[in-house]
Amino acid sequence: MKFVACPLVVRPQKLELPPYTLLSEFVTKANMTTPKTILITGASGLVGESLCATLMARGYSVRTLSRSGRGDYQWDVAAGQLDPHVLDGVDAVIHLAGESVAQRWTDAVKARILDSRVDSTRLLVDSILAQDKRPTYIAASGISYYGIDSERLLDESSGSGKGFLAEVTRQWEGAAQALTEPGVRTVFLRTGIVLSAKGGALAKMLTPFKLGVGGRIGDGQQKMSWISLPDLVSAYVFAVENVSVRGAVNAVAPEPVTNSKFTKTLGKVLGRPTVFPLSASLVKMLFGEMGRETVLSNLGVLPNSLNELGFEWQQAELETALKQTLS
Numbered sequence: 551m552k553f554v555a556c557p558l559v560v561r562p563q564k565l566e567l568p569p570y571t572l573l574s575e576f577v578t579k580a581n582m583t584t585p586k587t588i589l590i591t592g593a594s595g596l597v598g599e600s601l602c603a604t605l606m607a608r609g610y611s612v613r614t615l616s617r618s619g620r621g622d623y624q625w626d627v628a629a630g631q632l633d634p635h636v637l638d639g640v641d642a643v644i645h646l647a648g649e650s651v652a653q654r655w656t657d658a659v660k661a662r663i664l665d666s667r668v669d670s671t672r673l674l675v676d677s678i679l680a681q682d683k684r685p686t687y688i689a690a691s692g693i694s695y696y697g698i699d700s701e702r703l704l705d706e707s708s709g710s711g712k713g714f715l716a717e718v719t720r721q722w723e724g725a726a727q728a729l730t731e732p733g734v735r736t737v738f739l740r741t742g743i744v745l746s747a748k749g750g751a752l753a754k755m756l757t758p759f760k761l762g763v764g765g766r767i768g769d770g771q772q773k774m775s776w777i778s779l780p781d782l783v784s785a786y787v788f789a790v791e792n793v794s795v796r797g798a799v800n801a802v803a804p805e806p807v808t809n810s811k812f813t814k815t816l817g818k819v820l821g822r823p824t825v826f827p828l829s830a831s832l833v834k835m836l837f838g839e840m841g842r843e844t845v846l847s848n849l850g851v852l853p854n855s856l857n858e859l860g861f862e863w864q865q866a867e868l869e870t871a872l873k874q875t876l877s
């Protein structure tokens with residue numbers, strides 16, 4: 551079996567499997583007799599780097615597909631180009647790639663946010679369908695599927711809502727529906743706000759909060775559904791290793807909080823005051839539609855599927871998650 555180097559993360563020179571212990575643990579946990587090969591798109595991103603490292607530490611052979619020459623394989627989504635051999639011997643595809651949402655949304659940016667996800671999914675789906683042995687397909691999605699604003703708590707049975715990102719997630723997931731009819735196991739991890747000091751929303755909040763000029767956003771009553779990066783990575787591994795994981799799965803911690811509670815907890819963990827609110831009108835002025843659909847959105851989402859399937863949370867509680875993320 552070929553062990554393909556993942557150049558995007560620090561990886562050991564070779565797999566250092568203790569003769570029996572780690573291998574037997576990995577065979578039992580992953581219910582497999584030979585190391586599985588996983589193809590990851592977007593492996594250079596916040597989630598992908600961590601996931602890549604975790605999968606390799608568990609003994610998987612990880613293959614990366616990137617726009618740049620830093621991946622094991624390259625693709626050009628806009629040109630519809632994908633190496634036909636990229637899926638040879640692959641047991642599961644994890645599709646994370648997509649244009650960043652965290653930028654001001656011009657028409658051109660919105661087109662890239664949508665097309666990078668939908669067109670890349672179509673390319674992968676066509677390749678999967680062309681395989682004799684079709685790999686499992688696991689993809690990132692977002693809780694923005696449920697819209698922008700909901701007074702009631704939402705779970706996987708909730709319908710889709712309004713907004714640009716809701717439309718993006720519908721089309722993103724929809725582009726992979728062609729896999730379900732021929733019976734390919736397909737999973738969409740509808741992800742909440744990922745907590746990491748290295749990137750994403752929390753990293754952007756850290757500077758003002760550390761300077762003592764942080765505070766709630768808008769009236770602070772909007773619900774925030776978050777997940778720690780280690781729990782999200784575990785959810786992907788859980789989806790790879792458990793054949794009962796199928797369809798839409800909310801990747802959010804069990805307790806969504808209001809923005810006020812998030813703000814106070816972050817201030818407490820950092821030992822800083824949080825008395826400078828950022829008004830909704832300023833958010834709209836600075837970030838436009840993107841601000842309205844992200845930091846001002848009000849979505850309390852529950853991880854019912856993960857809980858029912860027996861997923862074990864490492865950081866289910868916000869204060870613990872923030873302490874461990876920022877330690």
Ligand SMILES: NC(=O)c1ccc[n+]([C@@H]2O[C@H](COP(=O)([O-])OP(=O)(O)OC[C@H]3O[C@@H](n4cnc5c(N)ncnc54)[C@H](OP(=O)(O)O)[C@@H]3O)[C@@H](O)[C@H]2O)c1
Nearest residue numbers: 592594595596597616617646647648649666690741743744
């Ligand atoms: N982080 C969050 O809070 C969060 C929340 C909800 C959903 N998600 C979703 O989860 C996925 C992973 O999130 P992340 O935070 O790791 O994302 P990220 O850090 O922005 O990384 C995404 C990766 O996608 C690839 N990419 C970027 N622009 C692209 C384009 N125009 N066309 C094709 N590929 C492109 C890049 O990989 P290469 O340069 O190697 O090609 C990039 O490293 C994303 O799809 C994101 O929307 C994330």
